[in-house]
Amino acid sequence: MKLKYYLTFLMFLILLLAVPCGASAENFSTLRHEYQRLIQSSQLQRQRQNWEKLILKFDYFTARQPRDKNIEKGYFLLARTWDGLSKASGSRIDAKEAITHYLDLVDRFPHSRLADDSLLLAAQIAEQQLDDKVAAYNYYLQLVTEMPDGDMVGEARKKLTQLPVPAKKKTAVVVDRSQQHYQSVGDSPRLVKIRYWSGPEYTRVVLDLTAPVVAEPHYLKGKDPRLYFDLLYTKLAVGLPAIVPIRNGLVKQVRASHFDAQRTRVVLDLNRAAEYKLAILENPHRLVIDIKGSPLQQGLTAKQPESQGAPVAADDSIASILNSAADRQVVLHVPQETHDEGIHLIVVDAGHGGRDPGAIGPRNVYEKDVVLKMAKALAKALRQQLGVKVLLTRSDDRYLKLRERTEYANQVGADLFLSLHANATANGKAYGIETYFLNLSKNNQAAEVAARENGTTLQEVGNLEAILFDLMANAKINESSRLAAEVQQALVAGLRPHYSRIKDLGVKQGPFHVLLGATMPSVLIEMGFISNSREVKRLTSSNYQKRVAAAIVKGVKKYSATIDQVARR
Numbered sequence: 327m328k329l330k331y332y333l334t335f336l337m338f339l340i341l342l343l344a345v346p347c348g349a350s351a352e353n354f355s356t357l358r359h360e361y362q363r364l365i366q367s368s369q370l371q372r373q374r375q376n377w378e379k380l381i382l383k384f385d386y387f388t389a390r391q392p393r394d395k396n397i398e399k400g401y402f403l404l405a406r407t408w409d410g411l412s413k414a415s416g417s418r419i420d421a422k423e424a425i426t427h428y429l430d431l432v433d434r435f436p437h438s439r440l441a442d443d444s445l446l447l448a449a450q451i452a453e454q455q456l457d458d459k460v461a462a463y464n465y466y467l468q469l470v471t472e473m474p475d476g477d478m479v480g481e482a483r484k485k486l487t488q489l490p491v492p493a494k495k496k497t498a499v500v501v502d503r504s505q506q507h508y509q510s511v512g513d514s515p516r517l518v519k520i521r522y523w524s525g526p527e528y529t530r531v532v533l534d535l536t537a538p539v540v541a542e543p544h545y546l547k548g549k550d551p552r553l554y555f556d557l558l559y560t561k562l563a564v565g566l567p568a569i570v571p572i573r574n575g576l577v578k579q580v581r582a583s584h585f586d587a588q589r590t591r592v593v594l595d596l597n598r599a600a601e602y603k604l605a606i607l608e609n610p611h612r613l614v615i616d617i618k619g620s621p622l623q624q625g626l627t628a629k630q631p632e633s634q635g636a637p638v639a640a641d642d643s644i645a646s647i648l649n650s651a652a653d654r655q656v657v658l659h660v661p662q663e664t665h666d667e668g669i670h671l672i673v674v675d676a677g678h679g680g681r682d683p684g685a686i687g688p689r690n691v692y693e694k695d696v697v698l699k700m701a702k703a704l705a706k707a708l709r710q711q712l713g714v715k716v717l718l719t720r721s722d723d724r725y726l727k728l729r730e731r732t733e734y735a736n737q738v739g740a741d742l743f744l745s746l747h748a749n750a751t752a753n754g755k756a757y758g759i760e761t762y763f764l765n766l767s768k769n770n771q772a773a774e775v776a777a778r779e780n781g782t783t784l785q786e787v788g789n790l791e792a793i794l795f796d797l798m799a800n801a802k803i804n805e806s807s808r809l810a811a812e813v814q815q816a817l818v819a820g821l822r823p824h825y826s827r828i829k830d831l832g833v834k835q836g837p838f839h840v841l842l843g844a845t846m847p848s849v850l851i852e853m854g855f856i857s858n859s860r861e862v863k864r865l866t867s868s869n870y871q872k873r874v875a876a877a878i879v880k881g882v883k884k885y886s887a888t889i890d891q892v893a894r895r
Contacts, residue, residue, distance in 0.1 A: 357400070358403065371410070377414065381407050388400045405424055405427035405428045408426075409451065412455060422456070422587075426586040433546065433554070437549075442479065449462045449469070449485065466489070515538065517533055517560055517563060517566060518534050518535065518566065520534075521534070522570065522580065527619060531577070532612055532615075533613040534612055535560070535612065535613065536611065538611055538737070539557045539737075540734050540738070551600075553596060555592045555615070557591075557592065558588060562583070562590060566582060567582075569581050570582075576619050578597055598619060602616065671717070671740050672741060673734065674719070675719040676698040677693065677747040679720050679723055679725050682694065685857060687856035687865075688862055691856060691862055693748045693750070694723065696748050697746045698721075701718055704875040707872070708882065712883060717734075719734055728839040729842070731745070732842065735848075736845050742809065742846055743846055744848070744851065744878070747850060749855045749856065751857050756855055757827065757861050759828065761810040761833050762838060764841040764842065764844075765835035805847035807833070809848075810833045812882070812885040812888075813849060815884075817874065820874075
């Protein structure tokens with residue numbers, strides 16, 4: 327069986343391991359009962375963890391039960407739970423999350439009887455909690471325009487008469503930056519232009535970008551079909567039109583907006599069902615979406631490119647299951663120039679983030695904040711000293727699932743994946759630096775670190791080891807081991823002249839979720855113990871962060887030299 331099927335199937339199993347015990351057994355009726363119990367108890371509402379536990383369970387239900395008869399209600403109660411949390415906490419961030427989930431339901435189920443309720447509630451949050459009258463007006467207007475038969479239309483119309491009509495802003499004149507080199511530290515890729523060519527049975531939409539992106543395609547069925555693409559970690563350029571009308575052929579219009587903190591959404595409103603093909607082009611970076619169809623076609627499907635040849639045989643059971651997924655992604659990567667061997671693109675991953683703080687040290691120092699600063703310092707040093715392109719999995723305080731980090735590295739074609747973390751122990755006495763690569767853990771300490779970084783238990787780590795056993799021959803273990811050795815040696819050698827008591831904990835192996843699925847050499851670096859009073863001061867020091875970054879660069883440089891030596895033999 328091909329490696330990609332092994333890895334994808336493995337990621338599915340890992341997600342199962344990562345869910346809290348008992349979540350898989352809970353159905354919608356149980357979750358609804360828990361929701362009602364929470365909103366009826368003022369005492370339970372005072373503790374944030376009660377809201378977050380229920381949110382996690384609804385997240386799991388909606389992700390794992392897409393064909394459940396109550397799936398729409400599941401999405402709605404997920405949004406309602408965020409809504410309740412935002413009112414209990416008074417947090418604007420929680421309020422924005424609630425709006426995001428209400429709008430997610432609208433996009434997924436535009437003809438649901440809960441869609442107009444969701445838009446109304448999103449508008450009320452924008453108006454009352456965020457004091458964003460423009461957003462509120464637009465949500466009310468969308469409800470009236472797109473859902474004229476909804477039972478919330480009357481309330482929305484009333485609100486439209488009370489709110490000021492947003493002033494139309496003139497489109498700003500900006501310089502086209504699509505050709506500029508992507509090098510700003512921590513900067514996200516940007517969507518700078520939307521172009522199209524259209525005919526009766528064929529439309530091409532081109533998205534001009536400043537850097538590679540991960541594009542997730544989705545299709546919404548119904549009388550008003552829509553094809554939309556979530557561009558991960560992507561921003562919109564200033565002055566980019568929110569709507570590009572086409573009004574002929576297969577596509578009515580193209581819409582672009584920030585969907586949430588992690589995604590920019592580009593929506594193609596279709597006149598009828600069609601087929602699509604997505605191609606990723608380089609130099610400059612573009613996403614090319616080809617839409618083909620005729621009035622006789624009944625559904626939108628991802629068209630297989632001619633170069634792929636015959637379909638995969640049906641006797642591969644895992645491949646068959648994966649290929650039958652509802653939202654199957656078909657992406658063609660078409661490089662427009664050949665690259666020589668070596669390291670050209672590195673993805674630096676700042677561990678944890680958002681609602682996952684990681685380890686917490688003295689004086690409430692959060693691991694997620696420390697490693698983000700370290701990641702930006704490392705990205706800058708790698709660009710300046712090695713002249714390579716560097717992308718960050720996150721450039722701000724956002725939550726990312728572990729699997730999304732290596733998925734991003736795979737999608738952008740990274741040559742190396744470096745995940746940065748800070749260690750911790752309960753007694754606070756341990757200290758030192760260590761570097762891990764993906765493999766079966768060989769000692770209890772490595773297993774404990776893996777369990778903490780994975781957010782799982784030691785027992786679940788043991789289960790993971792059993793799954794990994796048959797995959798070790800296919801993974802880039804040797805390359806990752808060499809990279810880990812060079813980075814660890816460089817860290818110890820680079821820090822000892824400047825700091826006392828730099829303890830070399832060595833290179834170790836462990837089953838880390840964040841490294842699973844990476845198709846390039848990848849390591850996890852524990853840069854010190856945030857639980858140790860001496861090392862937490864260093865971790866929060868800009869000088870220490872710069873020296874750690876410089877040392878890692880030296881390690882990567884030595885590793886790169888070993889690649890060149892092997893290539894010349």
